[in-house]
Amino acid sequence: MEKRATIKDVAVAAGVGVATVSRVLSGGSASPATRERVLAVAAQLDYRPSALGRNLRQRRTGGMGLLVPDLTDTFYGQLAEGVLACARSAGEPVVLGSTGGDPEQEADMIGMLLEQSVDRLIAVPSGDAETWVPAIRAGMTVVFADRFPVEPSPEPPAGPTAGPAAGPVHEGSGAASVSDLMALDGIAPAPQARPLDAASQARPLDVPAVVADDRAGIRTAVRYLRGLGHKRIAFLGGPGHDRRAAAFREAVGAPVDEELVVFGTGSRDSAYAAASGLFQSRPDLSAVVAGGNVLGEAAVLAARELDLRVPKDVSLVMYDDVPWAELCSPPLTVIAQPGRDMGYRAAELVLRTGGRKQRGVVLPTELIIRGSCGPRR
Template sequence: MANIKDVAERAGVSVATVSRVLNGRSPVPATREKVLAAVRELGYRPNVLARALRTARTRTLGLVISDLRNPFFTELADAVEQEARSLGYSLIIGNAGESPEQQDDQLRTLLDRRIDGLLVSSAGTGSAVLREVLAAHTPLVLLDRALPGLAAPCVRAEGSAALAELAAHLTALGRRRPAVIVAPAGTPTGDERLELFRTALAAHGVPLPDARVGSAPDLRPEGGRRVMRELLELPEPPDAVLATDNLMALGALDEIRARGLRVPGDVALVAYDDVAWFAHTDPPLTAVAQPTRELGRAAVHTLLERIEGREAPSVLLPARLVPRRSCGEQPTAQARGRGSA
C-alpha cells in the first residue's frame, strides 16, 4: 500500500506539503491539484485510526441538510461530499426534512459519532442544540441559511444583483402586477429574498403590496400551489410571480395549468434556485441560480479552517439570473421598429 512518502515523491513535494493539502491548508491551487492527482494515482488512503489516536480527530465531517428532497440541497450535499473526500475526509449526512425537531435529532446523532466539525443548513430559525454545539467548541459553519444571534460563519449566496436584474427584466416585458410566493414565515432566506425583490421593483416604480405576497405552509409543491391559487383569485391577479423556492415554483406552475391559463401568456413565472431540468420544462423556467457547487466547496474549506483553530469569515457568493421563456421574450430591435412605424 502507498504511504504519504510515496505520494510526496510522485507529486514532487515534501511530506509536510502533502499533509497540508490533505488537511485542507494548501494555499496554492496548482500544488493541491498535483498532490490530489498523486493520491488518486497511487490509491493512497490515510491511516485514519492511527491519526485519530494521535490527534483525537476522526477525519469525519457532519452535514445536516435542510431537505434532501429539494434538488438544490441534493446538489449542495453532493458538492460538500466530493470536496471533503478529495481532502481526505469522510462525510456523514443527516436530513432535517425542514423540521427543527428532526434537525435536532440529526445533530445529536452526529455529535455522538465524534465528528471533527459540523456544516448545517438549518431548518427554521435555529435551536438550542446548535447553541450547545457552539458552547461545546465543536467547529460549526452554517450553509445557505444564516441564523441571527448564532456566532458561526455562514457560507451562502447573495441575490440582490440577480433580483435587481429580474425586476428590470419583468418591467421591460410590461409586467406591472408582480407577486411573490414566499417561504414559511420566519425562514431567513425567504424573508430576505422578498425584501430584496420589493426594493428592486420599487426602483422601477412597481409596487409589491402585501396582498400579492403569499406565505406557503411548507417548501413543497403543494405549498406553492396553494398560494398560487389564492393569488389567482385576487380581484386583480398578478401578471408575474416569483416563487422563492424551486419546488414551490413547480406547484405554482401546476395550479396555473389547472386553471387553463398560460405561462407566460397570462402570467410570468420565476423560480429562485435553478435546477437542470428547468431548461426542459414547458416553457423553460426563468430562475435565479445560486452557485451551488461553489457554495459546497467553500463551506468545506471554511469548516477546515475552524477545525484547525483559525478564524474563518463568512462567505458571500453572487447569485445570477437565468432568463428563459417563462416570462416572455423581449421584442427584438427590428420588431420594435415595426411597432413604432
C-alpha cells in the first residue's frame, strides 16, 4: 500500500517550511507565488488537507500537546508536571515537545501536531502571533502559559508582549489592582504611567493564557533593593522576558539607565556572557535582578569568577524559585512563581469544552527573602 503524503513531504517538495504549508492550506498569509507552488505540490502528491483542518473541526481525536522552550529548565519542568498531573486525572495523553526557543522550530512542531490531529495545545510561545494563526484557524484549542507570543511593532518595543484578549482573573491576596493588571496585560496604561507597549493594543489572537504577575513580582523586588539603599540596579533578561524588563523599567523609574538592562539569547553560555559582561562593564552596579533561573545561575557563576562577593559586593534577586537556589552560598532571594500550578491551570483551561470563551488567569508571585541581598555600603 502506498504511503500517504504528509505535510512535511509537501514542505520539502515545495522548498518551504511546514509552517508555510500550514498557513497556505488553512487560508493564512503567503505570497501568491508561494501559495501557488504549495497548492500545486499538494495536488501532485495527492495530499489531503483534511487531516490538517476538517478533522479538527468535525471530530475530536483526543490528546493534547505541550510545547516548552527547554525541558532542562527547572521551571518548565515544574510547568510540565502540572500539565501532566491534570491530563492524567482527565485520562488525556500528552505529546511533549521542546522548541529550543526557536520560532522556526516551534512553527514546524505546530504543523506536525496539526498533521497528527492533536486538537488541544498548551505552549510557552517563542514565535510571534503569526506563527499561531494556522493552529487557531484550523480549530485547535490553544492556551498560552508563562508568556504571550511576541507582537511585531514598527518601532523597537519599550515594553512587554501582548496580553490575552479576554480579561485575566487575578488570584491571591497580594494582587495588584485591576488597573495594574490592565497595564500588565497591555489593555490600558496605569494612571500617570505610559503604556507598557503601545503595540499591544492590537491583538490578533483570541487566546487565553495563564501567567504569573510579573509586574508585581519585579516591582516588589526593586522596592526591596531600594529599601536596602541600592540605586544602581541591573536587570538581566532572556527570550520572553520583555514583560519583566518593562516592569523593571517602570519600577526603577525614569530616567532608566539602559546599560543596566541586558539580555542574553537563551543558552547558558549566552546568559553567562551577558552576566559577565554586565559585571565588567558596570562595576558601579550594586544589585542585579535576574529574569529567570538560567540567568540567575549565570549571575552566580560570573560573580564567582570575577571574585565578586554576594551580597557584600553585589546583591542578587532571581525570578523563579528552584531547588538549587536554597543550596547556594548564600541562599538566593527569589521571586517565586507557581510553575506547577501554572501548568495545571493551563491544562484545565485547554480541557474545558463548550462555546463560552475562557478567560486568562494571572497567578500571584512571592518575594522569598534569603541571604543574597544586603545593604548598600
